Amino acid sequence: MGAPHVLLLAGIGGHATGEALDSLSTLTDAVSVVYVTAWRPAEPVRADWERRRLRGEFVEVADLDAAVLAAVALHGRLPLDGVVTYSELLLRPQAEIAFRLGLPGNPPEAVAIAQSKSLQRLLFAERDVPSPEFEIITSERDLAAAAARVGLPGVFKPSLGTGSQSVRLVSTYAELIHAFTAARAEKTTFLQSDEAYLLEQRMALERDGDSGYAAYCSVESLLAGGTAHHLAVSDRLPLEHGYAEEGVVLPGRLDEATRAAAVDVADRAIRAIGLVSGAVHTEIALTADGPRVIEVNARAGGPLPTMFKVAAGYDYAAEIGRAALGLQPSGLPEFTRVALLRYLPIPAGNWRVATQTPAGAVLRGYPELVHLSPHFAPGQRVSRQRTLHLASFMVAAPDRGTARSVTRQVERALGIRLIPGFDATAGGRP
Numbered sequence: 001m002g003a004p005h006v007l008l009l010a011g012i013g014g015h016a017t018g019e020a021l022d023s024l025s026t027l028t029d030a031v032s033v034v035y036v037t038a039w040r041p042a043e044p045v046r047a048d049w050e051r052r053r054l055r056g057e058f059v060e061v062a063d064l065d066a067a068v069l070a071a072v073a074l075h076g077r078l079p080l081d082g083v084v085t086y087s088e089l090l091l092r093p094q095a096e097i098a099f100r101l102g103l104p105g106n107p108p109e110a111v112a113i114a115q116s117k118s119l120q121r122l123l124f125a126e127r128d129v130p131s132p133e134f135e136i137i138t139s140e141r142d143l144a145a146a147a148a149r150v151g152l153p154g155v156f157k158p159s160l161g162t163g164s165q166s167v168r169l170v171s172t173y174a175e176l177i178h179a180f181t182a183a184r185a186e187k188t189t190f191l192q193s194d195e196a197y198l199l200e201q202r203m204a205l206e207r208d209g210d211s212g213y214a215a216y217c218s219v220e221s222l223l224a225g226g227t228a229h230h231l232a233v234s235d236r237l238p239l240e241h242g243y244a245e246e247g248v249v250l251p252g253r254l255d256e257a258t259r260a261a262a263v264d265v266a267d268r269a270i271r272a273i274g275l276v277s278g279a280v281h282t283e284i285a286l287t288a289d290g291p292r293v294i295e296v297n298a299r300a301g302g303p304l305p306t307m308f309k310v311a312a313g314y315d316y317a318a319e320i321g322r323a324a325l326g327l328q329p330s331g332l333p334e335f336t337r338v339a340l341l342r343y344l345p346i347p348a349g350n351w352r353v354a355t356q357t358p359a360g361a362v363l364r365g366y367p368e369l370v371h372l373s374p375h376f377a378p379g380q381r382v383s384r385q386r387t388l389h390l391a392s393f394m395v396a397a398p399d400r401g402t403a404r405s406v407t408r409q410v411e412r413a414l415g416i417r418l419i420p421g422f423d424a425t426a427g428g429r430p
Contacts, residue, residue: 011036032056
């Protein structure tokens with residue numbers, strides 16, 4: 001038998017395409033790409049794919065439905081053995097392709113639930129999976145009843161979304177109305193829609209006592225042939241700017257009993273949804289009444305493939321590719337270091353970047369830095385309209401204490417100073 005033929009769905013979001021190709025190339029030299037151009041041009045990715053001299057085809061399409069049709073047509077020319085994506089925004093076509101072609105993958109109906117926080121909440125209530133109280137909102141007529149049922153303060157969020165965009169703590173009815181109005185007007189990168197929103201019971205996630213961490217974690221899992229391998233539990237840094245993420249630490253610091261309870265709840269949630277293949281990233285609130293599911297995502301958390309490599313030398317992206325081929329993991333991670341990804345949130349309001357140290361200078365000054373990604377440049381406008389963060393960077397260290405210390409040093413070295421106002425050219429990542 002020849003090498004398996006893997007299809008990578010790419011376009012935006014998730015693990016970087018070049019790194020994904022690096023990992024998939026360790027499994028096979030037959031890697032085709034279907035690239036959705038709705039967000040950005042394909043030329044740089046196509047050039048990278050051609051440079052690697054992989055067998056297969058590179059196909060550009062305009063939208064999600066076209067991606068499915070292109071994959072089916074490709075299968076007719078060069079039969080596929082697996083289809084993989086690392087992007088939340090491409091999960092639906094991945095599931096549809098796998099279903100149509102009889103390839104390993106999650107059922108489309110399970111992916112539909114995983115991409116809908118409202119459907120998750122309804123299912124978890126039915127299956128007795130611990131999660132917060134909630135009400136679903138589809139119009140202004142639902143707001144008063146939701147506030148009365150859930151109570152205020154509560155957490156407002158879109159049913160379809162990623163990166164905590166439009167997630168807000170609302171303390172008054174007026175704030176709830178404003179959050180709903182603003183969320184409906186917010187532009188989204190998704191090429192699909194969900195008209196539902198949620199008002200949820202507030203869980204105190206900001207801090208876990210005096211531990212130095214937030215009161216929530218995430219369970220990182222790999223599903224292969226219906227078997228769940230729970231690889232790790234990652235920590236979160238305290239929330240200082242609403243629900244904008246502040247940072248991820250891998251491996252986490254939870255004691256064995258708390259970690260086991262979080263994994264058990266994640267496992268119950270995954271089984272209830274019906275996910276059977278690929279990566280799963282389950283966020284878990286650590287409450288006084290035990291762990292509760294915040295949400296289940298049918299893909300790796302954005303930075304996790306890189307963090308697994310840094311902290312354990314574990315190629316999570318390649319293992320996700322193996323699962324797409326119907327194979328069990330080649331191994332499980334053994335952690336020897338700590339990886340810390342720090343996000344620098346944008347304060348509420350409108351700003352302009354007055355000063356910022358060039359990224360190259362900071363990278364040269366800190367060998368512990370794995371990568372540094374400023375989202376803006378001096379002079380550019382800054383607000384939470386397009387992204388919640390000023391910059392992100394990852395640190396590798398022998399232990400959590402050292403990782404936290406280096407992170408604080410890097411923050412100071414970045415020297416980002418904001419001034420109020422929008423009297424500058426627009427900028428920032430979409």
